[in-house]
Each structure stands twice: as C-alpha cells, then as structure tokens.
Amino acid sequence: MRLKYILLSVLCLFCIIAFSKASQAQNPESGRNVPYGKIGWSTFLRGGYLHQFKTDIDNGGEFSVDRFFVQGGVTYSPQIRRSVSLALGYGYDGYDFSGSGGFGALQPWSSINSYRLSTPVRWGFDDKWTLFFIPTLRFTAESGADLDDAVQAGGFGGFSYRFSDRLTLGPGIGVLTQIEDSASVFPVLLIDWKITDRLSLKTGRGTGATLGPGLALDWRASEKWSLSLGGRYERLRFRLDEQGVSPDGVGEDRSFPLFAGISYTHSPRFQVSLIGGVEVGGKLSISDKDGNEIVKESYDTAPFIGLAFSLRL
Secondary structure (H helix, E strand, C coil): CHHHHHHHHHHHHHHHHHHHHHHHHHCHHHCCCCCCCCCEEEEEEEEEEEEEEEEEECCCCEEEEEEEEEEEEEEEEEECCEEEEEEEEEEEEEEEEECCCHHHHHCCCCEEEEEEEECCEEEECCCCEEEEEEEEEEEEEECCCCHHHCEEEEEEEEEEEECCCCEEEEEEEEEEEECCEEEEEEEEEEEEEECCCCEEEEEECCCCCCCCCEEEEEEECCCCEEEEEEEECEEEEEECCCCCCCCCCEEEEEEEEEEEEEEEEEECCEEEEEEEEEEEEEEEEEECCCCCEEEEEEECCEEEEEEEEEEEC
8 A cells, every 4th residue: 555655645745836836926025926827847736526416226225426536746838838747636436325225235335546647748749730648547446455456557649730719629539448347448529619709618627536538618707707518428447345245346437427617717827616417327337356247237317516626836
C-alpha cells in the first residue's frame, strides 16, 4: 500500500502549491498576479462531489452512491497554444447497498478508491492544427484490495482543426486497459463550436468523479453566469477485496449520466458549478478474480446532484 501514500502525498503537495499561489494572487504584497493561460508555469486544482440517490436494482435490492474526485497538477506552456501537464488525481466512490434479496443483499462492495496519474499534452503546430495526447495510469480498487492487481493504463489522442473563430473540430480515440477484461476502445469527437455569441457546444471532461468524456451545450447568460446541458458514458471497473462475495474479484458500474448545471465564474481562474441529473442505462456486475462474470443486473434511473469547481493559477 506504499504506492497509495506516495500518490496522496504528491496530490497534497499540488493542493498546497495551488492554494499558496491563490494567496499570492490575492495579496499584492506577496507577489504579482498570475495571469490565466500565461506562458510558463502554472498550477491547477479541480474536483467535485456528487450524491446519487437511492435507486432500485432489478431482481432485488437498492443502492445509493457518494462520489468525490480531486485532481491537482502543474502545466508548462512554452507558447500560448502549446502545453505539457502533470496531473495527479484521487477519486472515492462510496456505495451503500441494502435489501433482503437480490444484488443488494449480496453487499458486493462499499468504498472504491481510484488513483490516477496523467500527462496531458496540447501541441499547436500552427494556428489551425492542434494535437492532443493524454497518457494515463490508474489504480482502482475497493478498500483493502491490493493496488498492484488494480492497474489500468492507456491514453487518449486526437487532432483538431480550427475552421474559423467559431468552429474547431477533429477526431479522437481513447484506449484503456481493463482489470481482467479486454481493453476499452472508444471514439471521441473533439469539438468547440460557438453556435452564437452566447451558445456553444464543447467536448467536456465530465462532471463526476470518474471524469468520463462527453459533450456539453453551454449558454452564457451573463459575464458571470452560464447554464449547461450534457451527457457522457461512464465505466468504473475495480478490484474487489479478499473478504466479499467474490474474493479478489472484479466489480463494475457503468451508466450514461445526463446532466444540467449552472456555473458561476468568479474570474478566469476560478469557477464553481451546481450540477443535477440522472444516470440512465445503469448496470452493475460482479466477476471472479479471472474476469469470469458471476452476476449482472440493471438498475433504475438514478437522480444525482453535486458541486464541481476549477481553480487555475
């Protein structure tokens, strides 16, 4: 478990750096203001919390989830359209199963921990073409499980072309190995379309702790306030501990979250959002330690609500 404490220590360091820079930006005597999108070094901190309300599982039982994610990192930009980042994140998904029969009565898992390391690269070749590449390493496991058996690795890559000041478009693809399963391969549309001066459609990193890719339609109501509608696909697959219904097995939760949100932009550096929506098409499954599926159940539409923030200095 030494890796767990190393990753958490580095994340805490990122948080300390970010808040230290925030203090400097707000206090003229402690240093100059740090511009957003500046050339050189910068730090970022973002995260969110979601509560997924109790919902019924087919063939018996019910469950709810509390999801939390925080990510910190540093970015170096040699030019305004080029950047390389180092990001470290931690996610927590706390499941509460109940019921006298079916999947809920199995009490298959409770607390899931995710540790993620990525190095996002954005490289503009000219004022039209830009390369995006995000290699990533993840460790996702129930509390008490061995992180060495919970490794997932892969990345996302793509190109975008700037057709005009209003439209940037391009293809992308993601590949991520799965615990005791075939690698997940998914296409992504990279889009930044300013439909009007206030309305835009963008590829987003998502609102939940799993940070799944998706699309969001944003309407800028004013300089400070904006509204959004969006959706994405999520798949959370993780190693189970030695004590449960499937010792050292694999659990999975997949769904399609649809959400609406309202965001307040305090400055180009800081934004906070209130989010609400529903998880549709949800499925839970349990596999043995070799990846052979034991049981799989669908669950009803599950409403959720939460908060998200983003800080960059």
